[in-house]
Amino acid sequence: MLTVSLQHALPGFGLDVEFEAPPGVTVLFGRSGTGKTTVIQAVAGLLHPDRGRVALNGDVLFDTAGRHWLPPHKRRMGYVFQEGRLFPHLTVRQNLLFGQWFAPRGAKRESLGRVVEMLGIGPLLQRRPGALSGGEKQRVAIGRALLSAPRMILADEPLSALDEARKAEILPYFERLRDETGIPMLYVSHSAAEVARVATTVVVLQDGRVLRQGTAAEVLSDSAVLPTGVRAAGALLEARVACHHADGLTELDAGGVPLFLPQIGQPPGSPVRVRISAHEVILSRKRPEGLSALNILPGTIEHIRTGGGPGAMVALQTPAGRVLARVTKRSAQALALVPGADCFAVVKTVSIAPENIGGTR
C-alpha cells in the first residue's frame, strides 16, 4: 500500500493531492497538465516537492515535515519512462541487467529468462537500443524496471509515445505484469481505454486535485468525473469467455447475459473486461427485433445527466453491470427516458474494438 500526500507549486496552479494506492494497478488518470507526472516523479524521488509525505507499506520514502528524504537510488522504484530512456551505450541485455546489479542481495527478484519470455524480447538481447523500434524499446524498458527487483513499478504514460498499433502491442504486457508478478504499480495515463485495460484502482486528477478515487468499473461508468470529456465515456463490464464460435465470434457471459465480440485469444472460462463506449450504445424501450446488432442488454435507467449541449448521458443498470449510453436530449424525451424506466441497451458486436478488450485476473 502506497500512501501519498503532496503539495507542490507548479506554473499556473498548485498541486495538492492525497490518495492511497492499494495492491494492483493504480492509475493516475487526468488530462495532460494536471500534475500526474509531478506526483509520480515525487514518488520516485526525481522531484523534490514543496511539502508532503510518501510511504510504501509503512516505509517512509520522504517526509518534508520530518526532513526525511530517501534518494531515488535507495527507493527501489522501477520507473518506466514515457520515452523509454534506455542506455544507448549498452546492449539490450546489459540494459536489462543494469538494475539487478544494484538490487539488494535478499530482494525477491525476477529471473532474466522469465522476464525475457514474458516480454518476448529474446531475439533483441544482443542489439543496442538505437536499432530497436518504439514498441521494442518500451518492452525492454518494462523489463529493465522489472529486473531491478522493485518494490513498486512506476509507469509514466508508457504508451503515449507510440502509435495505435504499438499501444495494442504493449498493453497486454502491462496486464501480464499486473496478473503474473503481483508487484504493485502506479500508472499515469490520460486514456480511458488504457485505464479500462489495466486499472484496479483509479485516481482521477483535475487541476492538481483528486477528483475521485475508486475501482476502475466505478469510476469509468461515472461520466461526471471523466477528465477527458464525454467522448471518452464508457462502461467497463467484467465477463467470462463462454465459448468461441466457428463464425469468428467469441461469446462472453456477462452476469448471465450473452455478449458477442469479434474473436479474442483468451480460452473459454478466462475472465475478461470489456469497455463499451457510451456513444456506441443505442437505447430502445422495447426489446428490439429484426435488428442486426447481436448484443441486447436489458436494464433499468439509473440516472440521466445533461449538460449545455444537445447530448444526454444515460446510465443503465443491467445484469452485466452499469452501461453508459450517449443519446441526444431529443431522443431521451421522445422515448420518455426517466430514472427507473426499463430499457434495452443495444451494442453492435463490431463496435467493440480490440483495444477495449483485456484479460483480467
Added chain:
Amino acid sequence: MLSLRVSFWATLAALPLAVWMAFVLARGRFPGKQLLNSAVHLPLILPPVVTGYLLLLLFGTKGPIGGALQQIGIVLAFRWTGAALAAGIMAFPLMVRAIRLSVEAVDPNLEQAAATLGASKLWVFATVTLPMILPGVIAGTVLGFAKAMGEFGATITFVSSIPGQTQTLPSAIYTFLQVPGGETAALRLTLVSIAVALSALLLSELLARRIAARVGGR
C-alpha cells in the same frame, strides 16, 4: 623524449581537473560562473609569454606558491616538472572545452533513469555518464597532448631551455635555429614533431570512431 614525458604528465595531471571543470561549467549554476569560465580560458587568450611570466612569479622559488613548495622540497622553476606545469596549464582550456561539449550532450534523463534503477551518484557517473562523454574526453586529451607538445612561450619563460632538463622539442628546434649549421638538427626534430602529432591524431580518430559507433547504438 623529454617532451613526451613532459606532455604525458601534463595531460595526465590536467585530465581529471579538466573533466571536473567541464562538469562545473556545463551543469553548475552559481554566481560568478562567467568569471570562472573566463579564468579557465585565460591561458588560451593571453600571450604565452605572459602566462609563463605569471607562473614564474607564482611558482618561482621566491613566489608565494613556489616558496611554500620549496619548504617541502618541491622546486618547479627551471625543472622538467615546471615544464609539465606550464604545458598542463596551457593545455587545460582546450581540454575543458572539448569535454564540456560532450558533457552538455549527455541527457540528464538517462542519469535519472539509472538512479531509479538503484545506481548511486558515483555509479551513475561510472556506468552511464563516463562512457557517454568518453569521445569528448579522448578528443580533449589528444588536443591537450598536442598543445602540451607544442607549448613554447610559457615553457621557455618559466623554465628556460636547459638541454636535458627543460629543453622540450619546440625550444630545442628554436635553439638549433639560433646557432649556425643547426638547420639539419632542427629539420630532424621538426619531422619527429610531425610524426608524433600525426600519430596522436590518428589514434584519437580511431578511438573516437569506435566509441561513437558503440554509443550510437547499433
